[in-house]
Amino acid sequence: MYNYKIKILKTYQNTLQFAQQLDKEDTLSYLREQFHIPKDKNGNDWLYFTGNSLGLQPKSTQKYIQQELDDWAKYGVEGHFEAKNPWLPYHEFLTNSMAKIVGAKPIEVVVMNTLTTNLHLLMVSFYQPTKTKYKIVIESDAFPSDRYAVESQLKFHGFDPSEGLIEWKPRKGEDLLRIEDLEQIVEQQGDEIALLLIGGVNYYTGQFLDLKRIAAIGHSKNCMVGIDLAHGVGNINPDLHNANVDFAAWCTYKYLNSGPGSLGGLFVHEKHAHNKDLPRFSGWWNHNKKTRFNMRMPFDVMAGAEGWQLSNPPILSMAAIKASLDMFEKIGMDALRKKSEKLTGYFEYLLNQIDSDAIKIITPSNPKERGCQLSIQVKNADKSLHTKLTENNIITDWREPNVIRCAPVPMYNTFEDVYRMTTILKGLL
Numbered sequence: 001m002y003n004y005k006i007k008i009l010k011t012y013q014n015t016l017q018f019a020q021q022l023d024k025e026d027t028l029s030y031l032r033e034q035f036h037i038p039k040d041k042n043g044n045d046w047l048y049f050t051g052n053s054l055g056l057q058p059k060s061t062q063k064y065i066q067q068e069l070d071d072w073a074k075y076g077v078e079g080h081f082e083a084k085n086p087w088l089p090y091h092e093f094l095t096n097s098m099a100k101i102v103g104a105k106p107i108e109v110v111v112m113n114t115l116t117t118n119l120h121l122l123m124v125s126f127y128q129p130t131k132t133k134y135k136i137v138i139e140s141d142a143f144p145s146d147r148y149a150v151e152s153q154l155k156f157h158g159f160d161p162s163e164g165l166i167e168w169k170p171r172k173g174e175d176l177l178r179i180e181d182l183e184q185i186v187e188q189q190g191d192e193i194a195l196l197l198i199g200g201v202n203y204y205t206g207q208f209l210d211l212k213r214i215a216a217i218g219h220s221k222n223c224m225v226g227i228d229l230a231h232g233v234g235n236i237n238p239d240l241h242n243a244n245v246d247f248a249a250w251c252t253y254k255y256l257n258s259g260p261g262s263l264g265g266l267f268v269h270e271k272h273a274h275n276k277d278l279p280r281f282s283g284w285w286n287h288n289k290k291t292r293f294n295m296r297m298p299f300d301v302m303a304g305a306e307g308w309q310l311s312n313p314p315i316l317s318m319a320a321i322k323a324s325l326d327m328f329e330k331i332g333m334d335a336l337r338k339k340s341e342k343l344t345g346y347f348e349y350l351l352n353q354i355d356s357d358a359i360k361i362i363t364p365s366n367p368k369e370r371g372c373q374l375s376i377q378v379k380n381a382d383k384s385l386h387t388k389l390t391e392n393n394i395i396t397d398w399r400e401p402n403v404i405r406c407a408p409v410p411m412y413n414t415f416e417d418v419y420r421m422t423t424i425l426k427g428l429l
């Protein structure tokens with residue numbers, strides 16, 4: 001880590017000219033043009049650092065949605081078969097690209113519902129507590145929705161969350177999680193633990209955890225392992241299949257730029273793809289495609305992730321996802337990661353140049369242990385700093401108790417963005 005920092009100090013420079021030079025050399029810089037960038041009242045682009053909350057709109061999205069509106073107008077119900085992209089199998093048009101982004105096989109992935117709903121549906125199958133083995137491990141800084149979901153599952157099965165919920169916490173005086181501590185929790189209490197449900201990239205600190213190791217730790221004591229990838233998908237390479245986690249779920253409106261409240265995705269590992277005995281909730285959409293419309297057939301569950309669907313899905317939302325996935329398909333995650341490491345590395349370098357003890361980066365400094373986000377801890381939890389950034393058209397977000405989250409997104413943020421942001425931040429401090 002020490003050597004890495006030295007190398008960075010030698011390569012980066014703290015000047016506008018240098019930032020602009022990096023943009024000129026950036027082979028992905030053309031992508032920014034393909035997005036709508038929000039502007040201030042003078043017509044200047046906002047410095048937008050909240051792609052981790054809501055990704056910006058690709059200019060192509062409108063065309064993709066318009067296509068489905070036109071086909072609906074033209075064909076009515078026949079659009080299920082006659083539309084340019086027939087609606088009946090529409091979700092299948094998303095599967096291959098989505099599988100590549102998360103490092104999965106097509107049979108392991110489906111786009112459906114929203115994230116928290118999918119977590120519940122997956123827990124119906126993969127959280128099967130017994131009287132003695134029923135506890136669930138989450139990160140102490142888990143996203144609130146995940147915590148509520150898990151608590152309600154415990155209660156649903158008749159357990160007291162204050163007993164059934166185990167928190168994996170950073171050590172006293174530290175901000176990040178240590179994998180050895182998870183190892184110890186599972187070693188000591190594994191016989192009572194049914195499930196680990198962990199955020200692959202923590203929403204608060206930006207820490208990217210070792211998913212393969214988490215899966216191995218859980219499986220060593222026969223615990224199921226699920227991953228929330230909300231902050232990972234489109235940001236890092238989670239390599240889900242090889243990580244060998246049992247299941248995962250994510251949303252697509254953050255780094256996948258699919259629009260507010262758009263559908264989520266889920267992953268079920270291939271090893272569970274043909275297990276028809278797994279308990280699950282059902283509807284007509286996880287019934288065998290061939291006989292789905294032969295309405296009087298007994299239920300016959302589909303193999304793979306599609307076997308968790310319930311309803312026929314909203315085409316307009318999937319059209320927006322298709323617009324985004326077609327971009328990811330063209331660019332590839334490897335190229336995005338490469339730029340992302342450089343962009344966030346430059347951002348980190350510039351923040352470290354600010355001589356102030358009022359702020360501290362809590363995100364890991366090793367690029368392999370983070371995505372694009374840097375979480376800046378503010379001394380004395382002074383929220384006015386975030387307010388002042390917003391007044392300067394720098395869009396970041398404040399997360400209680402004391403962190404400003406900033407995510408330079410490789411698809412549309414520039415080296416100049418991070419240079420301008422840190423220059424203004426320095427002025428404010």
Ligand SMILES: *Cc1c(COP(=O)(O)O)cnc(C)c1O
Pocket residue numbers: 114115116117143145146199203228230231251
């Ligand atoms: C964004 C996010 C959610 C949001 O859940 P929805 O069901 O899409 O509203 C949940 N969990 C995590 C970790 C998130 O980052």
